[in-house]
Amino acid sequence: MQAGFDLGSMKGAGPPSKVMLVIQNRIAEMQKVVELVEQFGAAHGVPQAVTNDLNQSLDELLNNTISYGYEDQRSHDIIISLLHTKHQLIAEIQDDGKIFDPRKTNPAIPSSPLQSRKIGGLGLHFVKSLMDDLRYTRVGQRNTTTIMKNLQEGT
Numbered sequence: 001m002q003a004g005f006d007l008g009s010m011k012g013a014g015p016p017s018k019v020m021l022v023i024q025n026r027i028a029e030m031q032k033v034v035e036l037v038e039q040f041g042a043a044h045g046v047p048q049a050v051t052n053d054l055n056q057s058l059d060e061l062l063n064n065t066i067s068y069g070y071e072d073q074r075s076h077d078i079i080i081s082l083l084h085t086k087h088q089l090i091a092e093i094q095d096d097g098k099i100f101d102p103r104k105t106n107p108a109i110p111s112s113p114l115q116s117r118k119i120g121g122l123g124l125h126f127v128k129s130l131m132d133d134l135r136y137t138r139v140g141q142r143n144t145t146t147i148m149k150n151l152q153e154g155t
Helices: 027-043 048-068 123-130
Strands: 018-024 077-084 088-095 133-139 142-150
Touching (some): 018 027, 027 077, 048 077, 048 088
Antiparallel strands (some): 077 088, 088 142, 133 142
8 A cells, every 4th residue: 555545445345454655764754654544543443542652653763764764865665554453553664774673772761850851862762651562673674663552352
């Protein structure tokens, strides 16, 4: 599935349990991911809180990839896949950026007041807090980051 795919166009067949979107490594492209997650979540009856958690986590991961993952100014494809199973909502990001394993970051829990903290450094902490599982693999020149959220029975 590419950008602009309408989940509602499959009426009668039920919503697809897996969709894919290819974006370019530009911040403006991230809006397409938000729209896909919203449509996919609605099509599967996923609670809005779960959809919001997934969107926030994808926003953080994609922002890091786009902002820090490339040493050149060329256009790169980033592939986002969503999968809905009986018990989980799964998102996978594949990119050809620099090696980065988000599981290996351990940001310090802030001890100082919010106003005196430097900007940044908590995003991956939020991802780890919002999602039930975070996985990473590197095969060849591609990173694959997978995040999973457990669903209640019937979601």
